[in-house]
Amino acid sequence: MNDIFFSRRHFLSRGVPLLSVAATVPAFLDRSAFALAGDNPNNAKKADHVLVVVQLAGGNDGLNTIIPVTNDEYYKARPTIGIAKENALRLNDEFSTHPSAVGLKKVFDAGYLSILHAVAYPNPNRSHFRATDIWTTAEPEKVAKSGWIGRYCDACCSGEDPGPGHKRVPPDPATAIALDLEPPTAMIGPSYVPLSFRSPQNLGFHEAKTDQAKAAFEKLNTPNSSGGMMDAIDDDDHRPPAIPMGVNGSLTQDADAAAFLQRSALNARLYADRIRKSTAAVANKATYPATEFAQDLKLVAQMIASDLPTRVFYVKLGGFDTHSGQIARHDKLMAEMGDGLAAFVDDLKALGQLDRTTLMTFSEFGRRVHENGSGTDHGEAAPLFVIGARIKPGFLGTFPSLDPAKLHRGDVPYTTDFRSLYATILHDWLAVDETKVLGQQFKKLDLFKA
Amino acid sequence: MSRRNFKILPILAVLSCLAGPVWAAGNDAAADWSRDDAAHLLRRAGFSGTPEDINRLHALGKRAAVEYLITGQLAKGAAAPLEKVDLPALQVQAPAAAAAAQAAKKAAALVPVRDWWVDRMIRTDRPLEEKMTLFWHGLFTSGIREVKSADQMAEQNQLFHTYALGNYKVLAHQILHDPAMLKYLNNNQNLRGRPNENLARELCELFTMGEGKGYTEKDIAEIARALTGATVRGGVKNPQGAYVFLPAKHDATPKTIFGKTGNFKPDDVVDLIFDQPEPANYLARKLWEFYAFPSPTDADIAPVVAALRDSHYEVAPALRAMFVSPGFYSDKAKFAIIKSPTDQLIETIRQLGISTTTPQQLTAVCAAIGACGQTLFQPPNVRGWPGGDDWITAATLYARYNNAAALVDGSIQPAAAAANNKSPRAVADEPRRITIASQPAKMFADLGPSPTAEELLDAAIDRFLERPLHPVKRKVLLDSLGSAPLRLGTAETDARIRQMLALLLSTPEYQVE
Numbered sequence: 001m002n003d004i005f006f007s008r009r010h011f012l013s014r015g016v017p018l019l020s021v022a023a024t025v026p027a028f029l030d031r032s033a034f035a036l037a038g039d040n041p042n043n044a045k046k047a048d049h050v051l052v053v054v055q056l057a058g059g060n061d062g063l064n065t066i067i068p069v070t071n072d073e074y075y076k077a078r079p080t081i082g083i084a085k086e087n088a089l090r091l092n093d094e095f096s097t098h099p100s101a102v103g104l105k106k107v108f109d110a111g112y113l114s115i116l117h118a119v120a121y122p123n124p125n126r127s128h129f130r131a132t133d134i135w136t137t138a139e140p141e142k143v144a145k146s147g148w149i150g151r152y153c154d155a156c157c158s159g160e161d162p163g164p165g166h167k168r169v170p171p172d173p174a175t176a177i178a179l180d181l182e183p184p185t186a187m188i189g190p191s192y193v194p195l196s197f198r199s200p201q202n203l204g205f206h207e208a209k210t211d212q213a214k215a216a217f218e219k220l221n222t223p224n225s226s227g228g229m230m231d232a233i234d235d236d237d238h239r240p241p242a243i244p245m246g247v248n249g250s251l252t253q254d255a256d257a258a259a260f261l262q263r264s265a266l267n268a269r270l271y272a273d274r275i276r277k278s279t280a281a282v283a284n285k286a287t288y289p290a291t292e293f294a295q296d297l298k299l300v301a302q303m304i305a306s307d308l309p310t311r312v313f314y315v316k317l318g319g320f321d322t323h324s325g326q327i328a329r330h331d332k333l334m335a336e337m338g339d340g341l342a343a344f345v346d347d348l349k350a351l352g353q354l355d356r357t358t359l360m361t362f363s364e365f366g367r368r369v370h371e372n373g374s375g376t377d378h379g380e381a382a383p384l385f386v387i388g389a390r391i392k393p394g395f396l397g398t399f400p401s402l403d404p405a406k407l408h409r410g411d412v413p414y415t416t417d418f419r420s421l422y423a424t425i426l427h428d429w430l431a432v433d434e435t436k437v438l439g440q441q442f443k444k445l446d447l448f449k450a
Numbered sequence: 451m452s453r454r455n456f457k458i459l460p461i462l463a464v465l466s467c468l469a470g471p472v473w474a475a476g477n478d479a480a481a482d483w484s485r486d487d488a489a490h491l492l493r494r495a496g497f498s499g500t501p502e503d504i505n506r507l508h509a510l511g512k513r514a515a516v517e518y519l520i521t522g523q524l525a526k527g528a529a530a531p532l533e534k535v536d537l538p539a540l541q542v543q544a545p546a547a548a549a550a551a552q553a554a555k556k557a558a559a560l561v562p563v564r565d566w567w568v569d570r571m572i573r574t575d576r577p578l579e580e581k582m583t584l585f586w587h588g589l590f591t592s593g594i595r596e597v598k599s600a601d602q603m604a605e606q607n608q609l610f611h612t613y614a615l616g617n618y619k620v621l622a623h624q625i626l627h628d629p630a631m632l633k634y635l636n637n638n639q640n641l642r643g644r645p646n647e648n649l650a651r652e653l654c655e656l657f658t659m660g661e662g663k664g665y666t667e668k669d670i671a672e673i674a675r676a677l678t679g680a681t682v683r684g685g686v687k688n689p690q691g692a693y694v695f696l697p698a699k700h701d702a703t704p705k706t707i708f709g710k711t712g713n714f715k716p717d718d719v720v721d722l723i724f725d726q727p728e729p730a731n732y733l734a735r736k737l738w739e740f741y742a743f744p745s746p747t748d749a750d751i752a753p754v755v756a757a758l759r760d761s762h763y764e765v766a767p768a769l770r771a772m773f774v775s776p777g778f779y780s781d782k783a784k785f786a787i788i789k790s791p792t793d794q795l796i797e798t799i800r801q802l803g804i805s806t807t808t809p810q811q812l813t814a815v816c817a818a819i820g821a822c823g824q825t826l827f828q829p830p831n832v833r834g835w836p837g838g839d840d841w842i843t844a845a846t847l848y849a850r851y852n853n854a855a856a857l858v859d860g861s862i863q864p865a866a867a868a869a870n871n872k873s874p875r876a877v878a879d880e881p882r883r884i885t886i887a888s889q890p891a892k893m894f895a896d897l898g899p900s901p902t903a904e905e906l907l908d909a910a911i912d913r914f915l916e917r918p919l920h921p922v923k924r925k926v927l928l929d930s931l932g933s934a935p936l937r938l939g940t941a942e943t944d945a946r947i948r949q950m951l952a953l954l955l956s957t958p959e960y961q962v963e
Contacts, residue, residue: 057831126647126651126667127651127655127661128831128832128833129655129656129661129833130661130662180843181823181843181845181846182823182830182836182840182843183840183843195843195844196843196844196845197843197844197845198845199845202821202844202845202848202849203844203845203848204848205848205851205852205855205956206852206855207851207852207855207856207859207952207956208952208953209949210949212930213930213949213952213953216926216927216929216930216953217953217956219922219923219926220923220926220927220953220956220957221956221957221958260839260842261788261842261958261959261961261962262958264842264843264844264847264958265847265957265958267844268843268844268845268847268848271844272844272848323636323639323646323648324636324638324639324646372639372644372645372646373639373641373644373646374639375636375639375646377646377647377648378647378651409667
């Protein structure tokens with residue numbers, strides 16, 4: 001099959017589990033079952049450190065975001081859309097930011113922003129989808145079957161059942177939360193699937209009119225014990241018995257689809273109430289712009305400050321594919337991004353949560369150095385941002401030459417591999433062995449304060 | 451009534467034999483064509499239906515049923531499985547005045563178009579045409595947000611309707627003349643000396659060949675040059691613009707594509723691509739995953755690939771090959787697909803036997819589909835809807851439950867026409883106003899005026915799940931009906947049945963087809 005279209009079922013049924021075979025999909029029911037029984041071992045408490053991932057979807061134009069204002073090659077390549085030094089917002093002698101990125105400059109001036117130059121990977125891919133898959137799976141060379149955060153959840157956030165047998169149990173379903181209708185690839189692990197929703201208000205079944213109907217709804221949305229739709233529901237003991245496995249230890253197609261839906265239904269039901277209650281208990285302490293991106297960050301701030309055990313949040317800002325009409329579109333995006341981030345930092349600081357939060361942005365690629373008239377085509381490396389109170393602020397990494405002879409296919413060549421950033425965040429911030437997630441070692445960055 | 455009610459069959463068989471049919475019921479051994487197979491075919495090649503619809507389709511026999519769904523043709527004397535309806539044509543009028551053109555840019559202008567399409571899905575007796583239109587919309591994607599013209603999105607939808615069961619290659623040619631597509635993928639910015647690769651890349655990667663399959667980065671760059679000059683230009687009479695090829699903007703120097711060199715123009719690109727082996731493989735796999743089951747093997751799709759090659763990319767033979775193949779009816783296929791939001795809503799409406807809707811209700815249905823993650827005319831990106839497990843999240847599952855239950859119960863969220871343009875968050879906060887109530891008394895009339903709770907429940911499970919429900923869950927639903935005798939048509943009984951149906955449809959089991 002065309003590999004890029006692999007689905008979550010593909011992940012689930014054919015992914016090579018990082019844990020034991022017993023920890024593949026329906027074993028995940030274990031964790032839900034524990035939650036159901038109020039018996040929640042490990043990792044259900046608040047995490048020490050939280051990571052927020054912001055995806056700038058569509059390929060953000062790095063050169064017009066962090067502008068090399070002393071670089072003649074930049075201005076030669078961009079006679080129409082280049083941003084003049086006097087219009088840009090000064091960060092240091094060499095670099096300024098976009099005139100609309102007022103919020104970003106505010107965060108930089110406050111000492112909470114690290115700008116990492118020219119991030120990509122060897123032989124970058126210019127397809128939105130392949131490039132996004134590469135960033136989110138952290139696998140540039142082959143089509144991978146799971147996302148890096150998903151692998152982190154499976155490999156590093158699961159624990160041991162305190163009961164007899166000390167079986168490994170899967171991560172808490174709320175370990176990763178995405179504010180999207182679709183779960184992002186980055187958060188889908190060999191067995192872990194994040195909670196995804198746009199608003200906590202979406203999470204509720206409104207049609208059960210009586211307590212009796214509510215109870216019936218709950219029973220109908222409680223998995224049968226094997227995860228299959230045709231197996232007995234174990235009413236007294238929610239801990240599921242052995243899972244029916246197909247050849248090679250993979251799940252059978254039927255058990256797979258059924259288990260997936262059963263698990264989704266149970267998790268949705270269990271966590272809907274919890275998230276609504278947790279967020280309702282937190283009042284934001286900053287004023288956010290009315291944009292969807294800022295409102296998403298506002299909700300993330302509430303969840304960070306709440307009692308949820310979530311370790312990673314995921315927010316998406318789209319529209320960066322500026323093939324044409326870039327000036328107006330990028331202007332709006334830079335304001336939306338910067339103002340949202342600035343409000344988020346203010347809020348977390350006031351809520352006393354900035355010390356335990358790190359935010360990182362990424363985009364699937366930067367854009368071509370040369371403009372195409374009114375916009376820019378798909379490119380390669382671009383800067384990305386890391387925000388928090390525990391990072392070393394300023395610039396990190398090397399800005400490459402824009403000399404046409406030194407460009408890579410007309411694109412900004414990378415000087416930092418994005419997996420170095422992942423490794424640094426996993427090891428220095430989330431305090432785990434990064435090789436469990438990335439499969440190998442990468443040079444770590446001098447990003448976090450000691 | 452029982453779902454195993456075949457009393458109509460012998461009469462049809464007699465009629466068919468008398469008429470000397472091309473596709474007679476007797477052509478298919480009963481073992482090769484069960485009623486469950488017919489129900490499966492109608493779910494996949496259509497939007498499911500009532501038990502009576504399924505009985506009539508089953509009575510045709512396998513070949514004739516497949517032929518009916520693909521061509522609409524029946525042997526003389528055979529009863530049409532689906533009720534024949536007259537559907538209104540969509541009036542697409544390019545606004546003459548600039549002000550009207552401005553209004554048409556707004557997404558709200560798309561509401562009547564979306565409603566028109568959903569109305570067709572609900573009522574048509576040619577559901578496969580609508581399903582293929584949805585397939586093409588997800589393959590040759592464009593979105594109203596980027597295109598900024600409701601009329602051009604409507605025009606593109608008409609194109610998909612016209613070629614729904616037509617020819618893949620011809621449709622690929624047409625799509626390069628389609629204003630919405632040229633705008634969506636920026637070919638209006640693809641000019642001599644300043645190539646824009648967006649359309650070239652997606653044409654290969656997503657529309658015809660598959661990422662990295664059979665083309666190189668160099669091919670993309672060359673195809674982009676060959677596509678220069680195909681653009682959209684407006685005038686006084688048509689301010690929104692129409693397709694035009696501008697020779698002055700076209701790069702007329704030679705290009706080398708797939709190893710062939712020539713002064714290629716946009717239409718040549720399609721011919722060059724379809725001379726490659728990839729498009730037949732690519733489409734066959736896409737069709738199989740859309741209609742049959744995910745991740746098929748090469749052997750699974752081989753008959754579909756062969757049908758596409760032999761017919762030079764005709765879609766009907768490819769669908770025929772798929773719908774008669776044993777794999778399509780295998781356990782691997784049945785109930786292996788998670789319903790798309792469109793399928794789920796339309797199937798529910800059809801299974802409930804609701805056939806008339808007001809414009810407001812149609813708008814509400816469109817918004818309900820959008821709340822589940824499938825806003826028609828606005829796929830998430832050029833890749834379309836990934837589908838499968840990606841449909842299901844905590845939020846979309848609740849949206850599905852609430853939508854289905856609301857359809858049963860007589861209220862559906864949200865109401866305002868503008869809801870289609872709002873973010874899912876805004877939609878969620880809309881009050882529910884519009885009612886499309888199911889009629890339990892009509893749905894279960896065959897059971898007589900006072901069925902037992904067990905009879906009614908089993909009829910409901912047959913009608914909606916089309917397979918048995920686990921006994922423990924069945925008991926939960928039985929209990930929900932209460933112990934008082936049922937008297938169909940009374941408000942009290944109807945309310946109990948509606949509550950039970952709302953629960954039945956709000957299960958993981960109902961989300962697969």
